[in-house]
Amino acid sequence: MTAPGKTKMTQRRIAELAGVSQATVSLVLNGKADSDARIPEATRQRVLDVIAGTSYVADPAARRLAGVGNKILGVFTYEPAFPSGSIDFYTPLLTGIEAEAEQHGCDLLVFTSAPVENGRRRLFHENNRLGLADGALLLGREMDPVELERLVDMQFPFVAIGRRDVPGVPYVGVDYAAGTAELVRRAVALGHRRLALLHLDSTAESVLDRQRGFREEVAAHADIRVWSGPTRGDDLVGAWTRIRDFRPTVLFVESPDHAAELRRIAIDDGVEIPREVSIVVLGEVAVHDALAVDFTRLSPPRVQLGADAVALLTRILDPDDEPTDADLRRLLDCDITDGSTLVAVVE
Amino acid sequence: MTAPGKTKMTQRRIAELAGVSQATVSLVLNGKADSDARIPEATRQRVLDVIAGTSYVADPAARRLAGVGNKILGVFTYEPAFPSGSIDFYTPLLTGIEAEAEQHGCDLLVFTSAPVENGRRRLFHENNRLGLADGALLLGREMDPVELERLVDMQFPFVAIGRRDVPGVPYVGVDYAAGTAELVRRAVALGHRRLALLHLDSTAESVLDRQRGFREEVAAHADIRVWSGPTRGDDLVGAWTRIRDFRPTVLFVESPDHAAELRRIAIDDGVEIPREVSIVVLGEVAVHDALAVDFTRLSPPRVQLGADAVALLTRILDPDDEPTDADLRRLLDCDITDGSTLVAVVE
DNA sequence: ATCGGGTGCTAATGCGCATTAGCGTTCGGG
DNA sequence: CCCGAACGCTAATGCGCATTAGCACCCGAT
Numbered sequence: 001m002t003a004p005g006k007t008k009m010t011q012r013r014i015a016e017l018a019g020v021s022q023a024t025v026s027l028v029l030n031g032k033a034d035s036d037a038r039i040p041e042a043t044r045q046r047v048l049d050v051i052a053g054t055s056y057v058a059d060p061a062a063r064r065l066a067g068v069g070n071k072i073l074g075v076f077t078y079e080p081a082f083p084s085g086s087i088d089f090y091t092p093l094l095t096g097i098e099a100e101a102e103q104h105g106c107d108l109l110v111f112t113s114a115p116v117e118n119g120r121r122r123l124f125h126e127n128n129r130l131g132l133a134d135g136a137l138l139l140g141r142e143m144d145p146v147e148l149e150r151l152v153d154m155q156f157p158f159v160a161i162g163r164r165d166v167p168g169v170p171y172v173g174v175d176y177a178a179g180t181a182e183l184v185r186r187a188v189a190l191g192h193r194r195l196a197l198l199h200l201d202s203t204a205e206s207v208l209d210r211q212r213g214f215r216e217e218v219a220a221h222a223d224i225r226v227w228s229g230p231t232r233g234d235d236l237v238g239a240w241t242r243i244r245d246f247r248p249t250v251l252f253v254e255s256p257d258h259a260a261e262l263r264r265i266a267i268d269d270g271v272e273i274p275r276e277v278s279i280v281v282l283g284e285v286a287v288h289d290a291l292a293v294d295f296t297r298l299s300p301p302r303v304q305l306g307a308d309a310v311a312l313l314t315r316i317l318d319p320d321d322e323p324t325d326a327d328l329r330r331l332l333d334c335d336i337t338d339g340s341t342l343v344a345v346v347e
Numbered sequence: 348m349t350a351p352g353k354t355k356m357t358q359r360r361i362a363e364l365a366g367v368s369q370a371t372v373s374l375v376l377n378g379k380a381d382s383d384a385r386i387p388e389a390t391r392q393r394v395l396d397v398i399a400g401t402s403y404v405a406d407p408a409a410r411r412l413a414g415v416g417n418k419i420l421g422v423f424t425y426e427p428a429f430p431s432g433s434i435d436f437y438t439p440l441l442t443g444i445e446a447e448a449e450q451h452g453c454d455l456l457v458f459t460s461a462p463v464e465n466g467r468r469r470l471f472h473e474n475n476r477l478g479l480a481d482g483a484l485l486l487g488r489e490m491d492p493v494e495l496e497r498l499v500d501m502q503f504p505f506v507a508i509g510r511r512d513v514p515g516v517p518y519v520g521v522d523y524a525a526g527t528a529e530l531v532r533r534a535v536a537l538g539h540r541r542l543a544l545l546h547l548d549s550t551a552e553s554v555l556d557r558q559r560g561f562r563e564e565v566a567a568h569a570d571i572r573v574w575s576g577p578t579r580g581d582d583l584v585g586a587w588t589r590i591r592d593f594r595p596t597v598l599f600v601e602s603p604d605h606a607a608e609l610r611r612i613a614i615d616d617g618v619e620i621p622r623e624v625s626i627v628v629l630g631e632v633a634v635h636d637a638l639a640v641d642f643t644r645l646s647p648p649r650v651q652l653g654a655d656a657v658a659l660l661t662r663i664l665d666p667d668d669e670p671t672d673a674d675l676r677r678l679l680d681c682d683i684t685d686g687s688t689l690v691a692v693v694e
Numbered sequence: 695a696t697c698g699g700g701t702g703c704t705a706a707t708g709c710g711c712a713t714t715a716g717c718g719t720t721c722g723g724g
Numbered sequence: 725c726c727c728g729a730a731c732g733c734t735a736a737t738g739c740g741c742a743t744t745a746g747c748a749c750c751c752g753a754t
Contacts, residue, residue, distance in 0.1 A: 357709095358710070405710080406711070
């Protein structure tokens with residue numbers, strides 16, 4: 001009484017079994033009841049009964065081809081989503097995405113097939129399956145602006161996770177500028193006057209935002225001295241040497257890995273952490289277990305980010321909805337984790 | 348020079364631009380060169396040039412409808428895949444799945460839309476999109492045998508992760524029986540003669556396999572005394588009380604969470620762990636950070652499991668390949684993590 | 695008896711693509 | 725110079741579904 005085995009189930013077969021036409025089956029399934037397509041309850045029930053006796057499900061490809069939405073959301077990650085290096089970055093996002101997609105009854109199409117070119121995936125390639133999804137979510141620290149423009153051009157519905165500078169790109173991001181500024185305020189309130197910023201050597205929006213938040217907040221105070229520069233993971237000893245001469249009382253470090261390493265180096269150098277030098281971390285994605293140390297740090301609401309992105313995308317896809325510009329480009333507040341590495345300055 | 352904006356790109360439009368027919372475009376794109384469908388290099392190049400100047404990509408839905416494969420693998424998880432409770436369980440699997448799918452140029456369709464009914468997802472439901480995928484991977488501790496049968500019936504290509512007792516179900520699993528047996532041997536070699544098995548109260552194949560491995564290996568030794576029973580998380584104190592009277596020298600505990608909790612209870616009860624009572628853990632999925640304790644335990648090769656499942660599925664989907672029964676139902680060796688909680692018995 | 699209007703459905707079409715049968719053309723051999 | 729074969733392509737069809745136009749029927753009113 002389950003699947004009639006061999007032949008593939010189609011609306012036509014259902015129609016035969018129920019003694020109606022294929023069109024009727026479609027109408028029943030889609031609950032249409034226009035003035036020009038009326039199905040009495042008796043017929044409706046008969047069709048539904050037949051369907052219940054089979055394993056029939058509408059072919060999604062055919063539905064899509066016929067022009068209806070599919071409740072499939074594409075998920076594109078610029079780096080492999082699961083491997084350990086990126087796991088802390090993507091997993092919380094995916095948690096939120098999955099939960100929200102479930103709410104909306106959507107499936108997720110993960111574009112794992114995108115070819116990797118010098119370390120990053122390419123969204124557009126010969127056989128991309130973007131078109132199968134109703135819309136797409138883009139995840140990744142950095143995105144190719146050209147690809148984003150192209151998506152905008154072709155009016156493909158999508159949402160980027162993280163603020164993007166490309167015009168017309170809808171996104172849900174994190175207000176790193178405000179978060180960083182708040183951390184600066186806290187440091188200043190604790191008596192810090194000599195701050196060092198060790199940011200990543202990247203032009204990703206999130207990186208620039210943190211620098212901006214830092215710069216602007218620092219400018220709001222008169223007597224603060226600042227040292228600022230990029231750090232590379234392979235020369236942290238050199239970085240430390242340069243910072244030491246500046247004699248900062250607090251380090252703002254973007255990468256948790258670098259922070260952990262610098263802490264080691266400083267301690268080996270005879271500096272007491274955090275009594276002599278506080279450390280604040282601005283990022284939360286660690287390759288190693290750098291966060292074993294209880295750093296005071298920014299904690300972007302990643303799960304929320306994923307969920308909000310899905311919610312926004314479904315709004316974009318809803319023809320009855322007209323998201324405002326503010327909805328389309330939104331920043332979430334960045335939480336701060338109160339760790340033990342930011343303490344008051346002692347004279 | 349990128350996307351011509353408005354109108355959707357189709358083979359027909361490409362054909363117009365190149366001055367050929369839609370069929371020719373299709374033939375060029377699919378590299379067909381039958382005796383009855385020849386395209387000279389000049390024409391071929393012209394078509395390709397036109398395509399290069401546009402953002403054209405073949406509509407996957409149409410391809411699918413026209414009967415060609417889509418390189419889309421479905422992924423069905425019986426519980427939500429990402430939320431924290433299941434994260435240790437699914438993430439490694441997904442890591443392997445993603446990597447292998449990438450190798451094969453496949454995308455992953457995650458069926459997040461499956462409705463949840465008393466804690467578990469249902470694969471078959473009114474609007475399931477199984478049919479969009481070429482085949483599917485099934486993940487979960489327990490699977491509904493009825494649904495598995497139905498998949499077999501409808502000859503839908505799929506692979507289950509974990510051994511399944513349902514006839515005709517292809518799977519890649521873990522040899523928990525052998526792994527458990529090996530742990531028993533090690534315990535015996537260390538002088539243990541009174542063993543307690545605290546297994547989960549479940550009839551999942553993996554649970555039964557561990558019990559079987561335990562039972563069979565124990566039977567191979569003459570002088571061993573055994574206590575065995577199910578544990579529930581909400582009455583571990585009671586469980587401990589009952590075991591204590593048995594005076595085991597080693598506990599085989601299936602759940603890491605239960606193991607951590609029992610260790611606590613035993614220590615509070617004045618028992619020295621592991622000097623007086625060793626503990627061996629048979630599972631590796633912990634809700635809490637139970638594995639903070641360095642338990643001696645089974646470590647199934649999860650990443651490998653995911654990758655192998657994908658590899659098998661693609662073999663099933665390959666019309667030129669004919670996997671043997673042994674290929675279709677395979678168990679991977681279970682690693683053992685040498686922790687600090689299994690020690691020699693002292694008299 | 696006739697006619698308007700409501701009722702219950704179906705035939706037909708198109709979505710974008712892959713595929714097959716076959717048509718018009720050219721070219722080489724006799 | 726004619727004919728068959730190879731060549732280069734296209735028209736036509738179907739995949740499974742959603743949707744629209746409209747047909748056949750019946751009922752009540754005139």
